[in-house]
Amino acid sequence: xxxxxxxxxxxxxxxxxxxxxxxxxxxxxxxxxxxxxxxxxxxxxxxxxxxxxxxxxxxxxxxxxxxxxxxxxxxxxxxxxxxxxxxxxxxxxxxxxxxxxxxxxxxxxxxxxxxxxxxxxxxxxxxxxxxxxxxxxxxxxxxxxxxxxxxxxxxxxxxxxxxxxxxxxxxxxxxxxxxxxxxxxxxxxxxxxxxxxxxxxxxxxxxxxxxxxxxxxxxxxxxxxxxxxxxxxxxxxxxxxxxxxxxxxxxxxxxxxxxxxxxxxxxxxxxxxxxxxxxxxxxxxxxxxxxxxxxxxxxxxxxxxxxxxxxxxxxxxxxxxxxxxxxxxxxxxxxxxxxxxxxxxxxxxxxxxxxxxxxxxxxxxxxxxxxxxxxxxxxxxxxxxxxxxxxxxxxxxxxxxxxxxxxxxxxxxxxxxxxxxxxxxxxxxxxxxxxxxxxxxxxxxxxxxxxxxxxxxxxxxxxxxxxxxxxxxxxxxxxxxxxxxxxxxxxxxxxxxx
DNA sequence: AAAAAAC
Numbered sequence: 264x265x266x267x268x269x270x271x272x273x274x275x276x277x278x279x280x281x282x283x284x285x286x287x288x289x290x291x292x293x294x295x296x297x298x299x300x301x302x303x304x305x306x307x308x309x310x311x312x313x314x315x316x317x318x319x320x321x322x323x324x325x326x327x328x329x330x331x332x333x334x335x336x337x338x339x340x341x342x343x344x345x346x347x348x349x350x351x352x353x354x355x356x357x358x359x360x361x362x363x364x365x366x367x368x369x370x371x372x373x374x375x376x377x378x379x380x381x382x383x384x385x386x387x388x389x390x391x392x393x394x395x396x397x398x399x400x401x402x403x404x405x406x407x408x409x410x411x412x413x414x415x416x417x418x419x420x421x422x423x424x425x426x427x428x429x430x431x432x433x434x435x436x437x438x439x440x441x442x443x444x445x446x447x448x449x450x451x452x453x454x455x456x457x458x459x460x461x462x463x464x465x466x467x468x469x470x471x472x473x474x475x476x477x478x479x480x481x482x483x484x485x486x487x488x489x490x491x492x493x494x495x496x497x498x499x500x501x502x503x504x505x506x507x508x509x510x511x512x513x514x515x516x517x518x519x520x521x522x523x524x525x526x527x528x529x530x531x532x533x534x535x536x537x538x539x540x541x542x543x544x545x546x547x548x549x550x551x552x553x554x555x556x557x558x559x560x561x562x563x564x565x566x567x568x569x570x571x572x573x574x575x576x577x578x579x580x581x582x583x584x585x586x587x588x589x590x591x592x593x594x595x596x597x598x599x600x601x602x603x604x605x606x607x608x609x610x611x612x613x614x615x616x617x618x619x620x621x622x623x624x625x626x627x628x629x630x631x632x633x634x635x636x637x638x639x640x641x642x643x644x645x646x647x648x649x650x651x652x653x654x655x656x657x658x659x660x661x662x663x664x665x666x667x668x669x670x671x672x673x674x675x676x677x678x679x680x681x682x683x684x685x686x687x688x689x690x691x692x693x694x695x696x697x698x699x700x701x702x703x704x705x706x707x708x709x710x711x712x713x714x715x716x717x718x719x720x721x722x723x724x725x726x727x728x729x730x731x732x733x734x735x736x737x738x739x740x741x742x743x744x745x746x747x748x749x750x751x752x753x754x755x756x757x758x759x760x761x
Numbered sequence: 762a763a764a765a766a767a768c
Binding site: 344345346371372373376393394395396397398399402421424425426427430516517518519540541566567568570585587588589592616620 | 762763764765766767768
């Protein structure tokens with residue numbers, strides 16, 4: 264069997280890999296590392312979860328030991344589609360490069376230039392970037408890339424989706440033609456193939472099977488629901504509470520506003536929950552993700568920014584609050600669970616309007632997904648007026664609430680539940696308020712990015728044992744950081760009270 | 762019906 268020691272990596276790299284507890288390379292690593300070390304171009308077709316990141320980080324570290332840096336010139340450049348992915352790759356560089364004296368600069372948007380500038384002035388060997396911020400640095404004249412020997416284009420298909428290809432082309436022009444290029448994509452549609460042909464010279468092509476794309480270890484279910492948001496939130500809460508084995512979960516919404524709304528609702532209902540979407544300020548994004556990874560938050564409500572690539576080990580559940588519009592996104596979302604052979608569960612809330620998306624998903628994954636409690640046809644009909652009066656089926660609710668009062672699941676333990684009727688009332692008020700108070704909804708997130716992470720004022724609650732109090736904020740005049748568990752960084756508390 | 766990314 265192939266081991267890391269057989270791949271030609273340097274001793275420094277090998278010892279860091281061994282210290283991390285790895286002995287056997289994954290297929291993409293075994294396939295890509297030797298030709299990468301031989302300075303070949305690489306066309307890697309692999310999804311996240313296949314060990315793709317190490318397949319370029321490890322050979323890059325080895326190659327960086329050879330040759331010497333020219334003064335203050337970066338020698339390698341990695342392009343990532345999202346800030347979180349870039350940060351994650353940087354962590355990998357630190358982990359596997361701990362025996363190297365390398366300067367790694369993470370150049371991403373949403374944070375100040377100052378620290379990035381300082382790193383560049385000290386001289387960075389490795390740049391890990393999102394395209395916009397990199398170009399910004401170049402245009403400010405602070406950064407010369409003529410010394411770059413290795414270029415990594417990661418998640419190329421996603422870069423294409425996001426319209427980054429013109430940026431990538433511009434960046435490529437700033438780098439010597441003699442460079443080595445490592446190009447990775449989860450899929451290979453014709454446009455990506457054309458792009459690869461333009462960027463790569465005689466590449467070694469390594470294709471690995473998607474990690475059993477909708478892994479057999481993942482239990483998938485559709486859950487029929489009416490389409491009103493408050494209905495869906497109630498169904499979701501019951502669903503979460505019914506999971507005995509829920510360790511942590513990502514809940515996907517299609518839209519950023521819905522991420523904000525659902526986050527606020529779950530928070531108000533006492534769940535341990537964070538939120539992640541692209542209109543939140545970067546500090547919140549980073550902190551939310553870190554706290555979720557460290558299990559300080561049980562639930563993470565997220566947009567598709569979290570669907571791909573983020574390495575959050577051991578997520579036990581994925582909930583799709585909305586059916587994704589593109590079937591591939593379904594695959595990526597549920598790929599957040601059941602990783603590395605572990606078991607996982609994925610529940611997707613489906614209402615009548617989602618019919619054609621459901622069909623597309625089943626067609627793409629080539630399997631039928633079972634319905635949890637009967638399909639849409641079995642859903643009790645509700646008159647419009649009755650729906651408004653009684654958001655949920657009373658009989659059903661009573662039955663589950665008895666279960667709930669026994670306190671199931673981790674999130675349950677965090678907050679003693681008020682009486683059920685109170686919750687339902689509060690929920691309705693919540694929705695009405697949310698709709699009236701436009702300022703808490705990211706209608707124009709570009710103008711007010713923090714709105715997305717900004718909870719509405721909540722009613723006073725005298726129960727000091729209620730852990731929700733920790734998350735309570737005064738009002739609009741200053742966001743108190745949410746979702747930090749017990750560890751709100753001091754600087755953020757100060758900022759919140761200012 | 763969306764999201765992502767520079768200021």
